[in-house]
Amino acid sequence: NAGVTQTPKFRVLKTGQSMTLLCAQDMNHEYMYWYRQDPGMGLRLIHYSVGEGTTAKGEVPDGYNVSRLKKQNFLLGLESAAPSQTSVYFCASSSRTGGVSDTEAFFGQGTRLTVV
Amino acid sequence: GDSVTQMEGPVTLSEEAFLTINCTYTATGYPSLFWYVQYPGEGLQLLLKATKADDKGSNKGFEATYRKETTSFHLEKGSVQVSDSAVYFCALSDQGKGMRFGAGTRLTVKP
Numbered sequence: 001n002a003g004v005t006q007t008p009k010f011r012v013l014k015t016g017q018s019m020t021l022l023c024a025q026d027m028n029h030e031y032m033y034w035y036r037q038d039p040g041m042g043l044r045l046i047h048y049s050v051g052e053g054t055t056a057k058g059e060v061p062d063g064y065n066v067s068r069l070k071k072q073n074f075l076l077g078l079e080s081a082a083p084s085q086t087s088v089y090f091c092a093s094s095s096r097t098g099g100v101s102d103t104e105a106f107f108g109q110g111t112r113l114t115v116v
Numbered sequence: 117g118d119s120v121t122q123m124e125g126p127v128t129l130s131e132e133a134f135l136t137i138n139c140t141y142t143a144t145g146y147p148s149l150f151w152y153v154q155y156p157g158e159g160l161q162l163l164l165k166a167t168k169a170d171d172k173g174s175n176k177g178f179e180a181t182y183r184k185e186t187t188s189f190h191l192e193k194g195s196v197q198v199s200d201s202a203v204y205f206c207a208l209s210d211q212g213k214g215m216r217f218g219a220g221t222r223l224t225v226k227p
Contacts, residue, residue, distance in 0.1 A: 092215075
């Protein structure tokens with residue numbers, strides 16, 4: 001059982017280049033999330049999805065776009081990369097959120113992105 | 117909006133010392149609370165959780181109690197090991213909007 005898989009694991013971009021990060025989960029989870037992790041700031045939610053075909057903005061959505069065409073995949077796109085987007089990106093999925101019976105979020109291994 | 121504040125690190129302890137990492141939260145509703153752990157080069161793993169007031173989450177010798185009156189969820193362990201060295205994140209569920217995380221606390225345990 002692979003859980004949550006992110007590709008690529010590392011990437012270096014030049015300012016202005018574009019790229020797509022792929023997240024795949026094999027747990028049939030409804031919810032998927034993209035976070036960025038920066039030193040001293042914990043994880044901040046970029047975008048999330050509550051189901052196939054739906055997406056919503058999180059805390060820091062500017063400069064990113066997402067798509068959830070298939071339930072198991074959640075793509076994060078950077079149309080024109082900036083040095084401020086240098087970070088470690090984590091994808092996560094969960095079967096439910098909110099309410100009394102919250103379940104845990106399962107995380108991928110992360111993608112380290114450097115924009116020069 | 118909902119938020120989490122946790123004790124800033126880094127924290128350095130000797131093996132077998134007692135550990136406390138403080139976490140407080142602000143929420144409009146009744147969130148579930150979580151502690152996640154991140155080992156070097158890895159993603160986050162759930163350590164423990166509590167879904168309602170007075171619940172105690174526990175795992176691998178770690179414990180945390182959901183205190184509604186003080187809006188806290190402090191992480192404790194009676195005797196830490198070198199293998200506990202990691203970054204610990206407190207988090208709450210923000211209904212329908214994913215989890216909110218604290219800034220993380222780096223723990224180093226020395227032999």
